[in-house]
Amino acid sequence: xxxxxxxxxxxxxxxxxxxxxxxxxxxxxxxxxxxxxxxxxxxxxxxxxxxxxxxxxxxxxxxxxxxxxxxxxxxxxxxxxxxxxxxxxxxxxxxxxxxxxxxxxxxxxxxxxxxxx
Amino acid sequence: xxxxxxxxxxxxxxxxxxxxxxxxxxxxxxxxxxxxxxxxxxxxxxxxxxxxxxxxxxxxxxxxxxxxxxxxxxxxxxxxxxxxxxxxxxxxxxxxxxxxxxxxxxxxxxx
Numbered sequence: 225x226x227x228x229x230x231x232x233x234x235x236x237x238x239x240x241x242x243x244x245x246x247x248x249x250x251x252x253x254x255x256x257x258x259x260x261x262x263x264x265x266x267x268x269x270x271x272x273x274x275x276x277x278x279x280x281x282x283x284x285x286x287x288x289x290x291x292x293x294x295x296x297x298x299x300x301x302x303x304x305x306x307x308x309x310x311x312x313x314x315x316x317x318x319x320x321x322x323x324x325x326x327x328x329x330x331x332x333x334x335x336x337x338x339x340x341x
Numbered sequence: 342x343x344x345x346x347x348x349x350x351x352x353x354x355x356x357x358x359x360x361x362x363x364x365x366x367x368x369x370x371x372x373x374x375x376x377x378x379x380x381x382x383x384x385x386x387x388x389x390x391x392x393x394x395x396x397x398x399x400x401x402x403x404x405x406x407x408x409x410x411x412x413x414x415x416x417x418x419x420x421x422x423x424x425x426x427x428x429x430x431x432x433x434x435x436x437x438x439x440x441x442x443x444x445x446x447x448x449x450x451x452x
Contacts, residue, residue: 257439257440259440264444264445265444265445266345266432266434266442266443266444266445267386267432267440267442268442269439269440269441272438272439279438280438280439313384315386317386326436326437326438327372327373327374327391327393327436327437329376329388329391330388330440331388332378332385332386332387332388333385334383334384334385335384335385
C-alpha cells in the first residue's frame with residue numbers, strides 16, 4: 225500500500241445525474257477526509273471520519289452530498305442530482321490517529337475531477 | 342475564526358534564484374499546527390512540513406527552509422537556489438482537526 229488512491233480519476237456527467245467516488249486510504253490510517261478544490265482555490269473541507277464514524281460535516285455539504293465509510297476502511301462520496309456548480313476536484317486524504325490525531329499530517333490522493341455538463 | 346492568507350498569488354523567478362513564499366494566519370487557539378503542501382501540475386498535494394505552535398525554531402531541509410514567527414503570525418517558506426522542478430502551487434494551511442487552507446501561491450521557475 226503506497227498511498228491514498230481514488231477512483232475514478234475523472235468523471236463527466238450530465239446535470240441531474242448521481243455520481244459516486246471512492247477513496248482507499250493508507251491502510252493503517254484511521255482518519256479519512258474529503259475536500260473539494262476548484263480552480264485557483266485552496267481545498268475546502270467537506271467531511272471527515274474516524275474509523276467508520278463521521279465526526280464532522282461542513283456546511284458546504286448540502287443534503288445532495290453523502291459520505292460513508294461503512295467498515296472503517298474505504299470511503300465513498302455520493303452526489304445526487306448533480307449541478308454544474310459541483311464541478312471540481314474532489315480530494316481524499318488520510319492520517320494516522322495516533323499521537324495528537326487532530327494535528328497529524330494528512331496524505332492526499334490524486335483526486336477525482338468531476339465535470340458536470 | 343481561523344484564516345490563512347497567502348498574499349502572493351503568483352511568483353516568477355529564474356532558476357537558481359532564492360524565493361520566499363509568505364503565509365500569515367489567524368487563530369484564537371493556543372495549540373495549533375501549520376503546514377505547507379506542494380501541488381505540482383499533476384495535481385496531487387504533497388506534504389512538505391508540519392510545525393506546532395510551541396516550536397518557533399526555524400527548520401531547514403535541503404534547499405527548503407521555514408521561518409515561523411508567532412509574534413507576527415507568519416510561517417514563511419524559502420526555497421534556495423530554485424529549480425524548474427520547484428514550479429508548483431504551494432499552499433499554507435492551519436489545522437485543528439481539519440485543514441484551513443490559503444489560496445496558494447503559484448511559483449514558476451524559469452530556466
